[in-house]
Amino acid sequence: MSEPVREPRNIILVGPMAAGKSRLGRELAQRCGLRLVDADAEIEREAGASIAAIFAREGEAGFRRRERAILADLLMQDGIVLATGGGAVLDAGTRTLLPERGLVVHLHASPATQLARAAGDTARPLLQQPDPSAVLHALATERDPLYAAVAQLRIDTDDLAPSEVCARILDGLPTWLRSGAGA
Ligand SMILES: Nc1ncnc2c1ncn2[C@@H]1O[C@H](COP(=O)(O)OP(=O)(O)OP(=O)(O)O)[C@@H](O)[C@H]1O
Numbered sequence: 001m002s003e004p005v006r007e008p009r010n011i012i013l014v015g016p017m018a019a020g021k022s023r024l025g026r027e028l029a030q031r032c033g034l035r036l037v038d039a040d041a042e043i044e045r046e047a048g049a050s051i052a053a054i055f056a057r058e059g060e061a062g063f064r065r066r067e068r069a070i071l072a073d074l075l076m077q078d079g080i081v082l083a084t085g086g087g088a089v090l091d092a093g094t095r096t097l098l099p100e101r102g103l104v105v106h107l108h109a110s111p112a113t114q115l116a117r118a119a120g121d122t123a124r125p126l127l128q129q130p131d132p133s134a135v136l137h138a139l140a141t142e143r144d145p146l147y148a149a150v151a152q153l154r155i156d157t158d159d160l161a162p163s164e165v166c167a168r169i170l171d172g173l174p175t176w177l178r179s180g181a182g183a
């Protein structure tokens with residue numbers, strides 16, 4: 001017998017830049033009958049500006065204030081796949097809230113994979129540096145324990161195609177969250 005549906009019925013994707021949170025979120029939402037919400041896109045929509053422009057205008061601190069507020073708002077919802085930004089776990093209040101509001105999945109990618117996937121992409125201000133590899137290593141050291149602290153499931157995406165990552169996530173979901181997923 002399957003477990004009763006728990007509420008809220010949310011899947012929350014955390015993990016570093018280019019781990020695939022936005023990309024996988026779409027497919028996962030479709031497969032589980034949930035709605036995709038992308039926190040970075042919501043921040044941009046509310047600000048009427050790109051993330052790069054927000055960083056340029058308000059600095060990282062301004063962006064983090066917006067991110068904290070939007071996440072608190074979005075996490076009130078039920079029935080979503082939430083693709084968070086890579087730095088969502090930096091805020092202690094957000095870290096408390098995430099596991100209370102859904103099943104948290106940590107999508108991991110190594111700095112080498114992140115660099116390969118984000119090559120030539122100018123949308124991520126933290127990577128617009130002379131040595132983005134060093135930045136990614138430093139961020140991983142700081143953030144990996146934070147992702148681990150909030151997530152119930154961890155998937156290393158380095159050697160997996162997006163469809164395989166999606167299949168692994170679906171395999172790891174409790175039945176009450178998978179109920180909309182086609183067999
Ligand atoms: N498993 C994968 N294999 C190959 N390419 C992938 C995989 N997952 C994501 N990608 C590609 O990597 C790029 C970054 O993915 P995506 O935007 O989903 O990352 P993200 O985790 O949302 O990053 P951010 O935290 O910066 O928002 C995209 O071009 C996406 O298609």
Ligand SMILES: O=C(O)C1=C[C@@H](O)[C@@H](O)[C@H](O)C1
Pocket residue numbers: 016017040051084085086087088123124125126
């Ligand atoms: O890892 C980060 O700090 C970030 C990741 C992206 O999702 C965006 O939220 C922004 O580029 C910052």
Ligand SMILES: [Mg+2]
Pocket residue numbers: 021022023040083084085
């Ligand atoms: Mg994203």
